[in-house]
Amino acid sequence: MNDTPQPLTALAGIRREFPGTDKWVYFETSARGLVPAGARDAVMRYLDDRILEGGAPATMLDRLESVRAKFAQMIGAAADEVAIVKNVSEGINAIVTSLKWQRGDNAVLCADIEHPNSIYALYNMRDRHGVDVRTVPPTADFATPIETIAKTIDANTRMVIASTVTYTTGARTDLDALARLCRERDIVLLVDGAQSVGALELDMRKTPIDAMTVGASKYLCGPYGFGFLYVRRERAERMQPGSLARYGIDLGDAHEGEKGGAQYRLMRGARRFDLGSYNYAGANALEVSLDLIAGVGVPTIEQHVLSLARAFTAGLLELKLPVMSGKVDRHFSHIVLVGKPAPGAADEAQFQAIYDHLAANRVKLSIRHGRLRFAFHFYNTLEEVEKVLSLLRGKQPI
Ligand SMILES: Cc1ncc(COP(=O)(O)O)c(C=O)c1O
Structure with a gap:
């Protein structure tokens, strides 16, 4: 059957x-x-808990970790390959700023169809570190041009940025081909998943991209101010985050207020990109829609x-x-x-x-x-x- x-x-x-x-x-x-009606009840439960009890793990860190794990499962990743961010821009900037750029390095994207958030993140690296930002024209049907990107990259290319689906033309990127191209040359492929994650399949076990970020407010049917940053474990472990805070440091089960010494160990995988306190109300709301998406x-x-x-x-x-x-x-x-x-x-x-x-x-x-x-x-x-x-x-x- x-x-x-x-x-x-x-x-x-x-x-x-x-x-x-x-x-x-x-x-x-x-x-x-659209946000599901159940999100209202979930946020009310969270607020009631904050109002009456001050806040318990069940509506705070436990909920956050549950949401992280459910998202990881949705994209075929492990929970420690997922960092919690505020939105796509924060995810993009976390990866862009974690590279140790040298003058003369270059990054490639198709500016005509990419979101301004990705473009400005790279211009910032141009202005701070002398990165050569190479922009390529789209294909005749307004998609990410893999062949042109292949011709544009060279020994100094450190990063390629592309969207899963472009917000201006609705074209889906052939991510399998782009990921293979970048992987063969050890170039970081950073993907903006805003326009499809939750609606179109993306399985990190099948598509070897290095990093992908998405906000909750579109196809995940969740709140603003909550997003995810996937970073493949092997790639993340070679990265030193551009911004670092307590949740990115591995002090075992110690309370977040504990300090380590001047020498520190970064958290495993993508968790090193987590910064300070989380949007718990958002996590409670988002879990409802993640469950609905997973249910279908x-x-x-x-x-x-x-x-x-x-x-x-x-x-x-x-x-x-x-x-x-x-x-x-x-x-x-x-x-x-x-x-x-x-x-x-x-x-x-x-x-x-x-x-x-x-x-x-x-x-x-x-x-x-x-x-x-x-x-x-x-x-x-x-x-x-x-x-x-x-x-x-x-x-x-x-
Ligand atoms: C492709 C794409 N990237 C990023 C964003 C938004 O970025 P952020 O979550 O940082 O506001 C949007 C839409 O708002 C988008 O369509």
Whole structure:
């Protein structure tokens, strides 16, 4: 008997956990995900504990460690390969500043499609340490250009930064190929997972990337101010963090207020990147959505969101709308972009009018760089895709 859950069965009931889905056709997870109602109860329990008891391990450090372990499991990593950070920028900067850069070293990224947070982290290294920041153009379908990166790296390349899926064009990066390329040359591959972790599979046992960071607020359906930084153990153990605090130091079970001597031992693996006190309220909220995602399973979520994106893309093409995303299969993702690479004023006005029409009919989506961005997660349905297509055809309001 095949006991693999089928998507519809596995997803049944998920929308009930997200009351926001009753109110909106919510295609805006690329900006921020919906939060499940259970997160409110979890945060209330945490606050009650703080109000009445001052705070017990069960709602504080134990909860934090539970969330770390659950996230690690989601990405096929060990718990000590996961540090707790505040957001993607903090994760990116933790890795970028931990390299001992020398003048003349270089780092490579595709600035056109990467988030400004990654770009400025490298410019900072340029201005502080003389790092040569090499930016490469995207592929013709606006994805991370692995072949061009291969031609651009040389003996002085220390780091490559890429996103799992780009926030501007919705293109999925061929991370297996990029990871192989970097690994063969001992180049640190730092990945921004903001636009897919929680919706698309990423298994560190299969894809040998060195470091990946993600915030909780998008596809993990959690709070702002909470994120994760994965660092492969072998790589982390060769790293001296650019910022160091008590939680990054190994003093066994000693209380956090204890001091060691002037010589210290760093925590194992990625834990050396943990800094001070944690966002415990956030950990309590996030555990609820991590459990919901794990309950369905990321492979099932991936299958579901890709099938929604395929159906939506086909409908948009029938309407002769300019779909920028999904032109090459291996770059296809759950994010659909409608717009032009360099929109003129007339294009921007047309897309703004479509945006306004959808927003007036209770559809949430984003506009980025004059393009419409539709993003799917496990609480979205094919019926919603059809409703939005029918709105675009100028039919019945939802
Ligand atoms: C690709 C990408 N990276 C990073 C971020 C955000 O970074 P941070 O979590 O530091 O605010 C976003 C979106 O807000 C994003 O789309």
